[in-house]
Amino acid sequence: MATRRGFLGTASAVGAATLFTGRSASTASAATAGVTATDEKAARDAIRAVNARMRANxxxxxxxxxxxxxxxxxxxxxxxxxxxxxxxxxxxxxxxxPVPEYFELAKSIAHVPLGVFSVLAAYLSDQVPNIPDADRIDPHDLDMVVTKAPGDKGWITPLNAFASTLRTAHTKLGTANLPLDLENSCDKILSEAVKFIDASVTAESFDMVSFNRFAAAVYPSIRVNMTFAATAQITGIEGLMKRWRTLIGEKAWSDxxxxxxxxxxxxxxxxxxxxxxxxxxxxxxxxxxxxxxxxxxxxxxxxxxxxxxxxxxxxxxxxxxxxxxxxxxxxxxxxxxxxxxxxxxxxxGGTAPTARTASFGTAAATASAGACPITGHTAAV
Structure with missing residues (x-):
């Protein structure tokens, strides 16, 4: 590609600096004598106007x-x-x-361990916990998550509130008309979560070892929920694509x-x-x-x-x-x-990481002001 590398490579440090500052010691007085600060600003504004007009076009x-x-x-x-x-x-x-409702229901219960963690996270010790693969945890990241002082019991009230929500879902689970395997996996996740919460609240204490035991116990059931969610999404989306393909025709669909x-x-x-x-x-x-x-x-x-x-x-x-x-x-x-x-x-003298870019590229998902030609709405990202 055509660049300024050759020029910059042969220029002295003073010469390179001159390129970006716009002045050299030998020419400064002559330039100052012929061009006022007002003239210079007007010239630079005129140059900026080129880019502004390009962007408008x-x-x-x-x-x-x-x-x-x-x-x-x-x-x-x-x-x-x-x-x-x-x-x-x-x-x-x-x-x-287009996705069947059990996608949302399966994911809702699969998120239970994350919901428990979200209550407890701020109350974790700022020390990396003594759990398997603890070296994968960035101590600084952990320190950023922890916002409460050691011994703070503020987690008990919100965790009890979450437990109440879990108990209600557990009580009504049998009438949700879910596939049997999905109902069983949801039952396991909900019951184990309530058990963990009750034990922690009673002891007024928790640690990441006990939380990890709970998470490991329900993980096989979470995998079952993930299977059901994936099947629902594949079925719903592929069915819609087939219908829309027929609606607009093969020629349009190819583009x-x-x-x-x-x-x-x-x-x-x-x-x-x-x-x-x-x-x-x-x-x-x-x-x-x-x-x-x-x-x-x-x-x-x-x-x-x-x-x-x-x-x-x-x-x-x-x-x-x-x-x-x-x-x-x-x-x-x-x-x-x-x-x-x-x-x-x-x-x-650096090298970039290997790009994983489709040839079409990806624009940053931000939009300039204006109205959507389809909806008539103004963008807000």
């Missing part, structure tokens, strides 16, 4: 493109297995929560874009993405299935998805037309790399 193109994208499926991950919206020819055709919005912690190997990719045109799936990690669930996921997808699509075309003499830089524009990353790494 870019935003206009992106805004127009969001109304053209079709067909698109937007997936917003949620507690019930995902909300799916089909957009075709500029129209929001349908929004569906389908899918954007999956998820919290960062579930963005890698996202379950919805894994299932959906099997139903897409395999020749295009690596470039048309886009995972968009978000800081939090956006208030208008459709706007966020279309705004980012438009950015990706137009960057794909721009990359090949603007950087057609340097395909490495073109690929960077099409992916997640910053265009200056290679230059910076070479100047500091």
């Amino acid at each position: 870019y935003a206009t193109l992106k805004s127009e493109l969001t109304t053209q994208l079709s067909p698109v499926i937007v997936v917003s991950n949620n507690a019930v297995g995902g909300r799916f919206t089909l957009i075709n020819n500029g129209t929001q055709v349908e929004t569906v929560d 389908l874009y899918v954007t999956v919005l998820s919290i960062w912690t579930t963005a890698e190997l996202n379950q919805a993405s894994i299932i959906i990719r099997r139903t897409m045109n395999q020749a295009k799936v690596d470039t048309h299935l886009i995972d968009l990690p978000t800081v939090e669930t956006p208030s208008d996921p459709i706007f966020v998805a279309l705004d980012n997808l438009a950015r990706i699509v137009q960057d794909n075309i721009a990359a090949e037309m603007v950087f057609n003499t340097d395909l490495k830089v073109a690929d960077a524009l099409k992916g997640k790399e910053d265009l200056l990353s290679d230059e910076i790494l070479q100047q500091i």
Whole structure:
């Protein structure tokens, strides 16, 4: 790629500094004599205006493109297995929560140990606990989680409240009409959790060894719940994809874009993405299935998805037309790399970690202000 490395490599330290400060000792007085501070500011503002105008042009193109994208499926991950919206020819055709209800129920009970931990975590000692594989725990991370002084009993009231919720669920479990294996695994998780809580409250004491014993005891049952949840999600999503494929036709489906919005912690190997990719045109799936990690669930996921997808699509075309003499830089524009990353790494002599980037790339799931062309809503990520 064309760079300034050759020039910087031969410049002296003083010369390199001059490049970025805009002055050298020998020319400072001459420049000062001919150019006032006001002139310099005006010139620099004029240069900044070029970028501002570029960004305005870019935003206009992106805004127009969001109304053209079709067909698109937007997936917003949620507690019930995902909300799916089909957009075709500029129209929001349908929004569906396709996953059977037992997905949510299985995960709800599987989360019980995490719920117990969440109450106790702030009251842990700031010392790494004496448990198997304790070396995997970062002591500083542990210190950040612990906010209460040793001996603080503030965990008892919220843990008792959680136990009350667990007992109610346990009492009513038999009338929830769950598959027998799922009911049995939920029964085991709930009963063991109540037993652990009761013992801890009675003793007014807990430790990570006893908590780990509880967690290990219910782990096989958690795996059963995970199996049921995965089956529910596969069945629901694949059924919906088959119906929508028939609805819009094979030709349109072959060009389908899918954007999956998820919290960062579930963005890698996202379950919805894994299932959906099997139903897409395999020749295009690596470039048309886009995972968009978000800081939090956006208030208008459709706007966020279309705004980012438009950015990706137009960057794909721009990359090949603007950087057609340097395909490495073109690929960077099409992916997640910053265009200056290679230059910076070479100047500091560093190397980047191996990228795990699909060729289509992933834009940051943030959106500029504006109204969604489909919903009419304003973005808020």
